[in-house]
Amino acid sequence: MLKLLCTTAHPDDEVWAFGGSLLRYQEQGVETHVLCLTRGMAATNRGGAKSGEELSAMRTEEFYAACRLLKVTRPVILDYPDGGLANLNFSDAAGEITRHIREIKPDVILTLGLEGTVTAHVDHSMVGLFTTAAFHWARRTDRFREQLESGLQPHRARKLYYVTAAQTWPERQPVSLAPVTSRVDVRKYIEAKIEAFRVHTSQLALLEKYGDRSLRQAEELFHLAATAVPQAVAGETDLFAAVG
Numbered sequence: 575m576l577k578l579l580c581t582t583a584h585p586d587d588e589v590w591a592f593g594g595s596l597l598r599y600q601e602q603g604v605e606t607h608v609l610c611l612t613r614g615m616a617a618t619n620r621g622g623a624k625s626g627e628e629l630s631a632m633r634t635e636e637f638y639a640a641c642r643l644l645k646v647t648r649p650v651i652l653d654y655p656d657g658g659l660a661n662l663n664f665s666d667a668a669g670e671i672t673r674h675i676r677e678i679k680p681d682v683i684l685t686l687g688l689e690g691t692v693t694a695h696v697d698h699s700m701v702g703l704f705t706t707a708a709f710h711w712a713r714r715t716d717r718f719r720e721q722l723e724s725g726l727q728p729h730r731a732r733k734l735y736y737v738t739a740a741q742t743w744p745e746r747q748p749v750s751l752a753p754v755t756s757r758v759d760v761r762k763y764i765e766a767k768i769e770a771f772r773v774h775t776s777q778l779a780l781l782e783k784y785g786d787r788s789l790r791q792a793e794e795l796f797h798l799a800a801t802a803v804p805q806a807v808a809g810e811t812d813l814f815a816a817v818g
């Protein structure tokens with residue numbers, strides 16, 4: 575069975591960045607995984623929560639509820655500090671993601687763009703950077719050897735993609751987006767994607783502020799960042815092309 579892993583920074587990233595692709599590939603029989611690094615306790619929108627702990631608990635529930643709607647086989651949320659991913663020890667964080675890759679053994683990995691995605695969020699950049707290192711290091715026998723000594727095997731994922739966009743958001747910090755190499759048609763899943771975003775009730779102010787235009791896009795756009803087998807790519811429409 576083919577496997578897809580998406581790595582994210584905050585509860586709700588799984589919806590706007592990957593929601594349509596998660597549904598589409600689940601429907602095609604792919605086992606889907608989401609690994610979210612924080613519980614989103616530093617969000618501007620607090621959903622009435624009185625403390626970081628309360629917001630963290632609320633957003634954890636929202637994450638699992640959204641993943642149920644997106645039919646994610648196995649959602650996992652970690653306890654790294656929201657807004658603080660750039661302050662982590664790089665090797666430790668990349669090592670943790672490497673361990674998950676060696677356990678899950680995904681064929682294709684999707685993550686957030688190194689520029690921080692259209693929102694220019696530094697946590698988004700860091701997830702992309704940690705995951706990029708983990709993609710490359712998971713297959714090696716000389717990285718995180720203690721994981722291999724404890725029984726895990728090196729794992730070679732076939733492809734790494736960054737989510738990208740056709741346009742930047744002028745109201746946010748300037749970013750340089752990765753070029754679009756791959757387009758996934760998600761028209762069929764737009765309503766399901768919006769429904770999954772709506773279970774993030776603490777973040778509904780975002781929908782009021784920005785509208786659901788970005789969730790209504792017919793395609794999710796990606797940049798093919800690395801492949802296990804060297805290849806040229808142009809105009810790809812299937813993230814599992816040449817895999818399996």
Ligand SMILES: [Zn+2]
Pocket residue numbers: 583584587695698
């Ligand atoms: Zn985010």
